[in-house]
Amino acid sequence: MPVTPAAPDSPPAGRARLADVAALAGVSVGTASKALNGAGRMRPETRQRVLDAVAQLGFSPNQHAQSLHTGRSWTVGLMTTDGIGRFSTPVLLGAEDALGAGKISVLLCDTRGDAIREQHHLQNLMDRRVDGIIVTGRRTDPRPPLPGVEGIPVVYALSPSTNPTDTSVVTDDRGGARLAVEHLVATGRTRIAHVTGPQHHAAARERARHTVEQLQAAALEPSTGRIHHGEWSEAWGRRATEAVLRTAPDTDAFFCGNDQIARGVTDALRERGVTVPDDMAVVGYDNWDTMALASRPPLTTIDMNLSEIGRIAALELLRAIDTEPRPGAHTVPCRLVVRESS
Amino acid sequence: MPVTPAAPDSPPAGRARLADVAALAGVSVGTASKALNGAGRMRPETRQRVLDAVAQLGFSPNQHAQSLHTGRSWTVGLMTTDGIGRFSTPVLLGAEDALGAGKISVLLCDTRGDAIREQHHLQNLMDRRVDGIIVTGRRTDPRPPLPGVEGIPVVYALSPSTNPTDTSVVTDDRGGARLAVEHLVATGRTRIAHVTGPQHHAAARERARHTVEQLQAAALEPSTGRIHHGEWSEAWGRRATEAVLRTAPDTDAFFCGNDQIARGVTDALRERGVTVPDDMAVVGYDNWDTMALASRPPLTTIDMNLSEIGRIAALELLRAIDTEPRPGAHTVPCRLVVRESS
DNA sequence: CTCGTCCAGGAAAAGGTTTGCCCGTGACTC
DNA sequence: GAGTCACGGGCAAACCTTTTCCTGGACGAG
Numbered sequence: 001m002p003v004t005p006a007a008p009d010s011p012p013a014g015r016a017r018l019a020d021v022a023a024l025a026g027v028s029v030g031t032a033s034k035a036l037n038g039a040g041r042m043r044p045e046t047r048q049r050v051l052d053a054v055a056q057l058g059f060s061p062n063q064h065a066q067s068l069h070t071g072r073s074w075t076v077g078l079m080t081t082d083g084i085g086r087f088s089t090p091v092l093l094g095a096e097d098a099l100g101a102g103k104i105s106v107l108l109c110d111t112r113g114d115a116i117r118e119q120h121h122l123q124n125l126m127d128r129r130v131d132g133i134i135v136t137g138r139r140t141d142p143r144p145p146l147p148g149v150e151g152i153p154v155v156y157a158l159s160p161s162t163n164p165t166d167t168s169v170v171t172d173d174r175g176g177a178r179l180a181v182e183h184l185v186a187t188g189r190t191r192i193a194h195v196t197g198p199q200h201h202a203a204a205r206e207r208a209r210h211t212v213e214q215l216q217a218a219a220l221e222p223s224t225g226r227i228h229h230g231e232w233s234e235a236w237g238r239r240a241t242e243a244v245l246r247t248a249p250d251t252d253a254f255f256c257g258n259d260q261i262a263r264g265v266t267d268a269l270r271e272r273g274v275t276v277p278d279d280m281a282v283v284g285y286d287n288w289d290t291m292a293l294a295s296r297p298p299l300t301t302i303d304m305n306l307s308e309i310g311r312i313a314a315l316e317l318l319r320a321i322d323t324e325p326r327p328g329a330h331t332v333p334c335r336l337v338v339r340e341s342s
Numbered sequence: 343m344p345v346t347p348a349a350p351d352s353p354p355a356g357r358a359r360l361a362d363v364a365a366l367a368g369v370s371v372g373t374a375s376k377a378l379n380g381a382g383r384m385r386p387e388t389r390q391r392v393l394d395a396v397a398q399l400g401f402s403p404n405q406h407a408q409s410l411h412t413g414r415s416w417t418v419g420l421m422t423t424d425g426i427g428r429f430s431t432p433v434l435l436g437a438e439d440a441l442g443a444g445k446i447s448v449l450l451c452d453t454r455g456d457a458i459r460e461q462h463h464l465q466n467l468m469d470r471r472v473d474g475i476i477v478t479g480r481r482t483d484p485r486p487p488l489p490g491v492e493g494i495p496v497v498y499a500l501s502p503s504t505n506p507t508d509t510s511v512v513t514d515d516r517g518g519a520r521l522a523v524e525h526l527v528a529t530g531r532t533r534i535a536h537v538t539g540p541q542h543h544a545a546a547r548e549r550a551r552h553t554v555e556q557l558q559a560a561a562l563e564p565s566t567g568r569i570h571h572g573e574w575s576e577a578w579g580r581r582a583t584e585a586v587l588r589t590a591p592d593t594d595a596f597f598c599g600n601d602q603i604a605r606g607v608t609d610a611l612r613e614r615g616v617t618v619p620d621d622m623a624v625v626g627y628d629n630w631d632t633m634a635l636a637s638r639p640p641l642t643t644i645d646m647n648l649s650e651i652g653r654i655a656a657l658e659l660l661r662a663i664d665t666e667p668r669p670g671a672h673t674v675p676c677r678l679v680v681r682e683s684s
Numbered sequence: 685c686t687c688g689t690c691c692a693g694g695a696a697a698a699g700g701t702t703t704g705c706c707c708g709t710g711a712c713t714c
Numbered sequence: 715g716a717g718t719c720a721c722g723g724g725c726a727a728a729c730c731t732t733t734t735c736c737t738g739g740a741c742g743a744g
Binding site: 359360361371372375376379381382403404406407408409410411412 | 699700701702703
Binding site for chain 2: 720721722723724725726728729730731
């Protein structure tokens, strides 16, 4: 006695396949596909029958089958060079948002700054045939390009590639310094000190350089005659305050390389009885809310528009995928956020 | 004249396929596959020939084809309920790390707290046939379970599901309160105040409740006779300090619901000339380095081991995928980090 | 009435891998 | 010497969708 075969039209076991939809609509699989994708010509009534079947079965296409066929995975890799920190998070979210609008998902890869891990993740992304890769880091220093990614578009966000023919989206340190200095000058400050992070950080170096430039453009110079490099910490902000006031007691403004330093400065000033903003203006950098808002008074600061950097990186990547990459560094302007410290 | 066909064994255009490997090794595609996966029996020498061909061509299998066939995508979705913040980041990294070890990649979905967006992401994850989903939020309050995820394992991290038959991995508020109170009592404090966040946050409520319990276990009660609920901010910490010292001047320790409040307390104490830890001990919660270390003095605090929560959530998810889910809430113990404020 | 045109929809290949099943050969046993 | 067994390896189906090419029928024009 032969084994009884399953009923030919038994209810599909797991998720509905396109074949189930086609069967229900009484058309062939190919026609069902065309109905869904809008391609091919067919009677509106037929298309509607397919769409009804889709709705009834709760069908949605198997992306693996789609990707296998089309070669596109509708996925991009997001490699974070060095943990996911305060800086990379908004970048990441901006990118995710922009890509999500285009039906593209984000594969997260954290390298923890480890080259081995980076290579491993990269291989994984290639195996998954991602459509592109966004590389971001927690610092703005340039980084060596990803090795061995021929044929797949890459965009560097926040930390540009050292290769100028790669596409990078970076912050506008020059514009940030200009916004801060122009704001201070416009509000009547002339004896401006600059306290910032370690010299081996590009962010500190660049901002310092452009700060001096901007001061010169206003026929000014740093109140202490030099840049105060140190750490990105409140403690350094406090120490630097003492140093600055000892050297140049007539200083009337601090422009700080980040909000932590700025907060240290305001604390030190308050403890010395210097009132902000009346006796002294303080401007920070980063617009890191937990620092800028908790500071007393809340800090005027420069916002790098990090999520915009992520968004633009995503858009550049989409362009590179669909048409042509636009090589070079694309800068995203900063924004001055005025609060009560200036 | 007929068009010249491409040479039958022309160098493969894009990436090598298994067929190319098989051809080079002089075996069939099926055999090549078996050689790679260790399955099937074959002469070691044949297997080696295949492996050599793989190395020579730099072959790695097309994951879409694999997934299409096996139904497994080696991908899990990570849905963050409410942005990616201070709390979800370590959870996320812990999960990514644990999953990466198992060749599984993480698809990032940020819902921004929007139910529509959540549904949209969820559909996307289902279409991609993810093997499982981790849901995390930025608060510890329970959240309603993900709708319509029948047949796919879900683990909730940090914010448990309101459905007790779901698998959740949560922080141990009770243990955290116990660690803090026992530490304070062990160092001779008896007049302990508790200042924390808003009552409508589970984290504040739970920690407060267990703090009172633990004090009672030591035959103590809050120095002010009550819990001080407010905001999770430094400003509230400063205000609360005044209130506590007015009500109960003999208070000798503050246990705070988070590090921001604790930092506000230390600031207020210093400004009143109360020295920490000699006159007053202060213990925070979260071990948020930018707060705990920048505080003066650095804070003794409770670390929730967030990345461990992420790691365990990932392991529970792997278990649910491979074998059986373990329903219920799994708590991850906290850790006391002693610094100079106690 | 016949031929040509156009249109709706079907058939089938392709995309790359896994895996169950089968077969041929060489060796071993009785 | 014949039958059996085990081992190495090939064949082909299956996973699901897209897309190109093709066919049959209907309709219009001459």
